Amino acid sequence: MKLVWRRAREARGLLVAAVLAALVAVALVTGLSDYNRRAVDAGQRALIAAAPVEERGLLVSGSGGRDAAEFASRDKAVRAGFANGFAGVPVSVAAARYGTGRELTGDLGQVPRPDDEPIFANLAALDDLTGHAELTGGAWPRPGANPVQVSLPERVAGALGLGVGDRVPVRDRATEQRGELVLAGTWRPRDPTDPYWLLAPGVGAGSVGSGTSYGPFTLDPVDFATTFPGSVSVSWLAEPDLGGVDTADLPAVRAALADATSAVPEAAQLGSSAQVATKMETLLDRITRADLVGRSSLATPLLLILVLGGYALVLVAALLHEDRRPQTALLRARGAARRQLAGLAAREATLVVAPAAVLGPLIAGAALRYIRPGGSTDLATAGGNSTVVWAVAAATAAGCLVAMVLPTLRGAGTYVADMAARSRPNRAASVQRASVDLVLVALAVLAWVQLRRYASPLAGSGGRLGLDPLLVAAPTLGVLAGAVLALRVLPPLTRFAERFVDRRPWTATMFGMWQAGRRPHAGPVLLLALAVGGSTLAWSLISTGERSQVEQAGHTVGADLRVTERAGAAPPTRTGQLAALPGVERVLPASRDEIRVGREDLSATVIGIDPASAPEVVRLADRLGDGSASQQYQRMVGARGERAGVELPAGTRAITGTVRTPVTNAVRSLKVAVTLLVTTSDGLALRLPAANADGDGRATPFTVRLPDLNGARLRLAGFEADGGLAAGNAYRLQVDGLTVVNADGTTRPAELGGDWAMTVPGQQSTPVRPTATGFAAVRTVNVIPGGQFAYQPPTRFAVVPGGESRPVPVLMTPGVRDALSLRVGDTVDLTLSGATVRVHLVGELAAVPATTGEGVLLDLPAAVDAMIRTSGAVRPVPEWWIGAEDATAAADAVRELPGVTVLNREAVVESAAATRTGRARVPECSPPRSARCCSPSSA
Numbered sequence: 001m002k003l004v005w006r007r008a009r010e011a012r013g014l015l016v017a018a019v020l021a022a023l024v025a026v027a028l029v030t031g032l033s034d035y036n037r038r039a040v041d042a043g044q045r046a047l048i049a050a051a052p053v054e055e056r057g058l059l060v061s062g063s064g065g066r067d068a069a070e071f072a073s074r075d076k077a078v079r080a081g082f083a084n085g086f087a088g089v090p091v092s093v094a095a096a097r098y099g100t101g102r103e104l105t106g107d108l109g110q111v112p113r114p115d116d117e118p119i120f121a122n123l124a125a126l127d128d129l130t131g132h133a134e135l136t137g138g139a140w141p142r143p144g145a146n147p148v149q150v151s152l153p154e155r156v157a158g159a160l161g162l163g164v165g166d167r168v169p170v171r172d173r174a175t176e177q178r179g180e181l182v183l184a185g186t187w188r189p190r191d192p193t194d195p196y197w198l199l200a201p202g203v204g205a206g207s208v209g210s211g212t213s214y215g216p217f218t219l220d221p222v223d224f225a226t227t228f229p230g231s232v233s234v235s236w237l238a239e240p241d242l243g244g245v246d247t248a249d250l251p252a253v254r255a256a257l258a259d260a261t262s263a264v265p266e267a268a269q270l271g272s273s274a275q276v277a278t279k280m281e282t283l284l285d286r287i288t289r290a291d292l293v294g295r296s297s298l299a300t301p302l303l304l305i306l307v308l309g310g311y312a313l314v315l316v317a318a319l320l321h322e323d324r325r326p327q328t329a330l331l332r333a334r335g336a337a338r339r340q341l342a343g344l345a346a347r348e349a350t351l352v353v354a355p356a357a358v359l360g361p362l363i364a365g366a367a368l369r370y371i372r373p374g375g376s377t378d379l380a381t382a383g384g385n386s387t388v389v390w391a392v393a394a395a396t397a398a399g400c401l402v403a404m405v406l407p408t409l410r411g412a413g414t415y416v417a418d419m420a421a422r423s424r425p426n427r428a429a430s431v432q433r434a435s436v437d438l439v440l441v442a443l444a445v446l447a448w449v450q451l452r453r454y455a456s457p458l459a460g461s462g463g464r465l466g467l468d469p470l471l472v473a474a475p476t477l478g479v480l481a482g483a484v485l486a487l488r489v490l491p492p493l494t495r496f497a498e499r500f501v502d503r504r505p506w507t508a509t510m511f512g513m514w515q516a517g518r519r520p521h522a523g524p525v526l527l528l529a530l531a532v533g534g535s536t537l538a539w540s541l542i543s544t545g546e547r548s549q550v551e552q553a554g555h556t557v558g559a560d561l562r563v564t565e566r567a568g569a570a571p572p573t574r575t576g577q578l579a580a581l582p583g584v585e586r587v588l589p590a591s592r593d594e595i596r597v598g599r600e601d602l603s604a605t606v607i608g609i610d611p612a613s614a615p616e617v618v619r620l621a622d623r624l625g626d627g628s629a630s631q632q633y634q635r636m637v638g639a640r641g642e643r644a645g646v647e648l649p650a651g652t653r654a655i656t657g658t659v660r661t662p663v664t665n666a667v668r669s670l671k672v673a674v675t676l677l678v679t680t681s682d683g684l685a686l687r688l689p690a691a692n693a694d695g696d697g698r699a700t701p702f703t704v705r706l707p708d709l710n711g712a713r714l715r716l717a718g719f720e721a722d723g724g725l726a727a728g729n730a731y732r733l734q735v736d737g738l739t740v741v742n743a744d745g746t747t748r749p750a751e752l753g754g755d756w757a758m759t760v761p762g763q764q765s766t767p768v769r770p771t772a773t774g775f776a777a778v779r780t781v782n783v784i785p786g787g788q789f790a791y792q793p794p795t796r797f798a799v800v801p802g803g804e805s806r807p808v809p810v811l812m813t814p815g816v817r818d819a820l821s822l823r824v825g826d827t828v829d830l831t832l833s834g835a836t837v838r839v840h841l842v843g844e845l846a847a848v849p850a851t852t853g854e855g856v857l858l859d860l861p862a863a864v865d866a867m868i869r870t871s872g873a874v875r876p877v878p879e880w881w882i883g884a885e886d887a888t889a890a891a892d893a894v895r896e897l898p899g900v901t902v903l904n905r906e907a908v909v910e911s912a913a914a915t916r917t918g919r920a921r922v923p924e925c926s927p928p929r930s931a932r933c934c935s936p937s938s939a
Contacts, residue, residue, distance in 0.1 A: 014319055015352055021313050023360060026359075026396045028364075029392065055279045058260065059276070061273075063231055063271075063273040074270065087256040099124070099227060101120070101172055101173045104168065109159060111834060124199075124219070133189055144223070147182050148223050149220070158569050164184070192205035196239075245287075250284050300537075303476045304534045447477050480530070482529070482533045483530045490525060558850030561905070562880070563894055565900055575880075578897075584882055589684040591878065607855060624845050626844055636842055646750065646754075657739060657773070658737050661732065663727070669694070671693065673723075675687050675690060675721075676719060679868070716750065717801065720797075725793070727792070756768040756799055759872050808837050810840065811843045811856070813847060834873065882894075
């Protein structure tokens with residue numbers, strides 16, 4: 001050992017360099033491997049959290065049995081079936097019971113009755129509703145009250161025009177008995193993306209409601225059992241905790257899921273009533289793919305560090321070996337065997353590697369804790385594994401040890417022979433090196449070509465490899481090939497450059513060029529080229545990751561800001577409020593509908609936006625369509641029909657006139673509500689109350705103040721009359737003296753022109769002849785003789801612009817198009833919430849902004865006009881998409897407005913950058929970005 005220490009002191013400069021190189025290599029490899037494991041685990045949890053609710057739960061539905069006792073037995077059997085989880089993965093179970101047959105017979109607010117069909121109340125009792133929802137008004141239902149108390153989602157209550165304390169008349173279709181429910185409170189989900197809301201269709205994010213029933217009207221379990229003592233429908237939701245599942249256990253989870261799908265309904269004796277719904281297999285497949293791609297992508301920098309660190313140590317060892325060549329030759333001359341020389345080198349290398357093996361993991365752990373302050377929450381929750389960390393450190397240190405000893409193991413003869421081989425390499429060695437270089441370049445080119453065509457990860461035989469070799473090796477092969485080419489090109493480049501500097505007094509430059517071009521310095525030059533190439537690749541990966549984050553955030557939010565009305569409807573002044581906020585440049589109304597299409601009942605999201613204004617606001621990537629985003633928007637604008645209604649003069653502040661609403665054969669005195677329908681060019685539609693006129697026909701003057709819409713031009717698109725449920729045989733709407741009031745107080749006739757018609761849901765439109773300042777229309781009603789008042793038909797009708805309504809232009813994702821069996825240019829009826837619209841397919845999109853699955857992009861202004869023309873329907877605005885110069889300042893200001901929630905694109909980008917795991921998804925990214933967008937390192 002004395003000899004080792006003596007040799008080490010003589011070469012302490014090189015050994016210090018070796019210690020530093022080994023320390024950096026061990027710390028980086030250990031830190032990156034630990035970070036990669038944590039990032040992949042955090043990415044898996046983020047992927048699960050962002051998955052659609054149908055993929056995160058198993059819904060078992062069926063009959064609850066003949067009575068409460070049989071329901072209790074079936075409930076116990078279902079919970080017992082999930083007690084052991086899925087292959088050890090814990091599963092939580094929640095249940096919901098549903099009562100049917102209660103028709104809503106009162107005023108439905110903004111909800112239209114399609115074709116005068118009955119609208120039902122969805123009565124339910126949900127397990128642990130108070131733990132998943134928060135009250136927005138009133139209180140939770142109190143058992144035993146008379147009438148029965150219920151609670152409603154805030155959005156549904158707003159759509160039905162109900163408030164806390166209101167009485168809701170209902171009719172039992174089975175017994176023909178009438179009753180009442182009292183709205184005790186309203187609530188909203190704490191987390192709309194929670195799979196729990198699979199138990200309450202129409203409540204959670206992406207959930208599709210029904211157009212013939214509304215709710216859930218939630219009752220206390222005691223009241224529910226009293227109200228529905230017999231057989232009821234029941235659903236059980238099984239939600240596994242997949243966040244901590246290792247990918248190696250996913251096949252067992254899949255098998256357990258398949259077994260539970262058949263075994264649980266059988267154990268609960270649900271019989272033919274059993275229905276099982278889940279898309280968890282899709283999520284398991286995506287977790288497997290994301291894990292494979294994520295680990296492969298994260299292994300790229302690890303491999304680069306191994307190549308750079310290993311080569312640096314080999315160079316230091318070679319320099320050390322070269323410095324000791326005379327000593328080595330002398331030792332050989334005195335009889336030292338190669339094994340003995342290797343032992344000396346190994347003991348010396350141990351002195352170099354041991355400090356790195358001890359300090360490297362400690363440095364890596366400190367770096368993971370302190371280099372990312374405030375942004376490593378998700379990584380910290382992934383937890384550390386000290387055994388794995390120290391094992392990786394030990395393996396890396398062993399590799400460093402081998403790299404240090406390797407030059408000593410090379411075969412050699414005498415000292416003279418060594419020097420001769422070093423100074424005059426033979427031709428075979430040169431040809432061999434050139435062949436290796438050509439093979440390396442060829443492999444790099446092949447990897448680049450394959451990566452350009454990348455469509456899916458390569459998991460190896462049976463998926464047991466765990467890494468995608470193409471993703472791991474391609475960047476490193478590129479760096480190596482580039483470094484080798486640079487090394488080969490450097491000598492001729494230096495000789496060429498000599499011609500320009502040999503006649504100038506640049507002696508140092510000339511000597512530097514000579515030295516750089518000499519073959520003995522190939523090792524350091526290659527290391528430099530590798531370092532430059534690795535740095536360039538690192539910056540490219542960082543830039544790609546940041547660009548991916550920005551693009552995915554834009555897709556997730558859809559615009560700089562997305563503002564959602566919590567009650568599902570915006571006040572008329574909302575546009576002006578939003579436009580006046582600091583940093584806001586453009587405000588667009590938007591609609592959102594969750595629909596199911598095709599025979600397979602495919603779930604899709606319909607987003608309505610103004611395509612003419614979309615380029616200024618909507619974040620739609622060009623690569624998502626079969627043309628640029630602007631071209632797609634132009635197709636939609638070009639396929640529009642003529643705008644409906646009369647455009648009001650710029651600066652119009654009010655509309656005045658006189659209305660008469662006589663009711664023929666009225667059984668009592670009544671009022672008729674008259675409403676003006678007003679639209680804007682960007683798709684905003686407003687119902688502005690004008691008057692509550694008497695049913696005796698007396699003239700009622702009205703003045704409707706138009707809201708400030710930040711200078712947007714308004715169109716008068718129709719008139720609505722609603723006398724409630726029928727109390728007479730004919731309802732007449734007569735408007736006279738229709739006048740517009742300008743900003744300066746001057747007035748002018750409204751000048752109604754063109755064709756107008758009276759429309760009634762479910763009936764053929766009838767023409768209406770307008771004058772310059774008014775019109776008259778009559779709707780006849782078939783009153784049920786001797787019927788109860790609550791059973792009479794509604795009297796709502798509207799006077800709207802006539803003429804043909806062209807189909808609404810739409811863009812669809814391929815999944816929706818295939819489900820509907822359409823081609824570009826075809827038309828089809830699309831059923832939205834409370835309305836059916838004829839649409840015309842003008843193009844395709846790979847994904848629709850602000851959606852997570854299949855979707856449809858709808859021309860909102862054209863859809864608004866079509867709905868007004870066909871039924872006089874005006875749907876409330878649920879969302880606002882905002883283009884902002886300063887999104888953060890605008891978001892802070894929006895949060896001060898009542899009744900809204902805001903999603904900030906910049907905040908989503910910052911959140912993704914903080915963890916580098918990403919929470920947004922752009923479905924089906926185009927190759928090769930498909931690998932990166934699914935990777936935890938770049939998403």
